[in-house]
Amino acid sequence: xxxxxxxxVVVVTARPDPGGLTRLFAASVPILVVEQGDAALAALAERAxxxxxxxxxxxxxxxxxxxxxxxxxxxxxxxxxxxILLVAAGEPAETRRRALEAGATDVVLAPPGTTDLTAEGLDxxxxxxxxxxxxxxxxxxxxxxxxxxxxxxxxxxxxxxxQEREREIIRRLMLAAEFRDDQAGDHLTxxxxxxLAIADGLGLSEEEGNDIALASTxxxxxxxxxxxxxxxxxxxxxxxERCEMMQHALRGYRMLHDSPSRLLxxxxxxxxxxxxxxxxxxxxxxxxxxxxxxxGRITAVADVFDALISARVYKPGWPLERARRxxxxxxxxxxxxxxxxxxxxxxxxxxxxxxxxxxxxxx
Numbered sequence: 001x002x003x004x005x006x007x008x009v010v011v012v013t014a015r016p017d018p019g020g021l022t023r024l025f026a027a028s029v030p031i032l033v034v035e036q037g038d039a040a041l042a043a044l045a046e047r048a049x050x051x052x053x054x055x056x057x058x059x060x061x062x063x064x065x066x067x068x069x070x071x072x073x074x075x076x077x078x079x080x081x082x083x084i085l086l087v088a089a090g091e092p093a094e095t096r097r098r099a100l101e102a103g104a105t106d107v108v109l110a111p112p113g114t115t116d117l118t119a120e121g122l123d124x125x126x127x128x129x130x131x132x133x134x135x136x137x138x139x140x141x142x143x144x145x146x147x148x149x150x151x152x153x154x155x156x157x158x159x160x161x162x163q164e165r166e167r168e169i170i171r172r173l174m175l176a177a178e179f180r181d182d183q184a185g186d187h188l189t190x191x192x193x194x195x196l197a198i199a200d201g202l203g204l205s206e207e208e209g210n211d212i213a214l215a216s217t218x219x220x221x222x223x224x225x226x227x228x229x230x231x232x233x234x235x236x237x238x239x240x241e242r243c244e245m246m247q248h249a250l251r252g253y254r255m256l257h258d259s260p261s262r263l264l265x266x267x268x269x270x271x272x273x274x275x276x277x278x279x280x281x282x283x284x285x286x287x288x289x290x291x292x293x294x295x296g297r298i299t300a301v302a303d304v305f306d307a308l309i310s311a312r313v314y315k316p317g318w319p320l321e322r323a324r325r326x327x328x329x330x331x332x333x334x335x336x337x338x339x340x341x342x343x344x345x346x347x348x349x350x351x352x353x354x355x356x357x358x359x360x361x362x363x
Contacts, residue, residue, distance in 0.1 A: 050138035056088040074103040083134035194302035201342025215267035222252030310359040
């Protein structure tokens with residue numbers, strides 16, 4: 001679609017007086033007349049138009065020049081779909097075929113046996129009708145393209161708003177977890193930071209890493225259903241208490257899995273699988289190796305590491321190097337070896353994260 005400063009019709013002609021062609025269009029239609037060849041290409045270098053009307057000369061060579069001009073115009077991205085109407089003489093079928101192959105939208109031919117390409121020598125009403133139709137087509141197409149761009153922006157804005165609502169839901173659920181455990185906020189922040197480090201070490205995209213990190217903050221959301229007497233018990237859990245605690249993985253999954261939100265479904269997957277072990281000895285499903293979804297394997301490393309360095313009512317926090325050695329020892333047993341290697345490859349980032357949001361190490 002043309003801008004206000006662009007002509008609606010560009011007439012390309014070698015004749016000094018193309019008045020007959022220009023009079024085919026209403027006075028309200030802006031027209032630019034340019035010469036054939038390089039002058040035409042230069043004039044249309046940055047301009048758009050609803051219609052380019054090219055008048056080929058009466059000789060075979062001038063017709064070839066017009067076809068070359070059409071090919072050149074089609075190479076310009078802003079003219080790739082502009083309507084081009086060729087006015088030419090020659091053998092009807094062959095001339096039309098060659099013109100359409102070159103990129104012309106339509107062709108008006110002089111009557112057989114004549115080379116008069118003036119408006120007087122052609123069927124003026126037919127030429128004018130074709131020209132007006134092509135202008136109307138170009139403007140309708142431009143309106144459709146404008147509407148498509150507007151709709152695309154609206155869809156993009158709606159998608160961004162939907163994503164922000166998903167993130168707000170996750171932040172609210174994190175707050176719910178903090179009501180049960182006032183240390184949960186820092187723990188979840190550190191886990192998410194460690195998840196980002198592992199995802200980066202694995203070569204995941206920034207978007208994938210951010211999604212897993214955000215979803216990982218709900219890995220223990222199922223603990224909302226665990227009694228405080230178990231959740232904050234200072235000593236070892238009894239077998240029934242341990243079984244009750246293990247239910248939080250399934251409960252978290254059931255809370256989230258049927259959400260229409262992609263992020264909440266990802267969080268459900270992490271809640272269900274972050275206590276699985278690489279060797280198959282984890283819970284609740286006893287998955288082994290790559291049967292465990294990658295987000296669950298990543299979160300397992302991040303969650304256990306932060307649990308080790310953090311004080312709990314039943315234990316003091318471990319020094320960072322001791323927690324690191326534990327991950328190395330459990331690589332291939334408890335943890336996915338690739339996830340451990342990725343975590344250790346970003347060790348400096350992990351240390352900086354812990355220094356910024358330190359864990360309480362005193363029991």
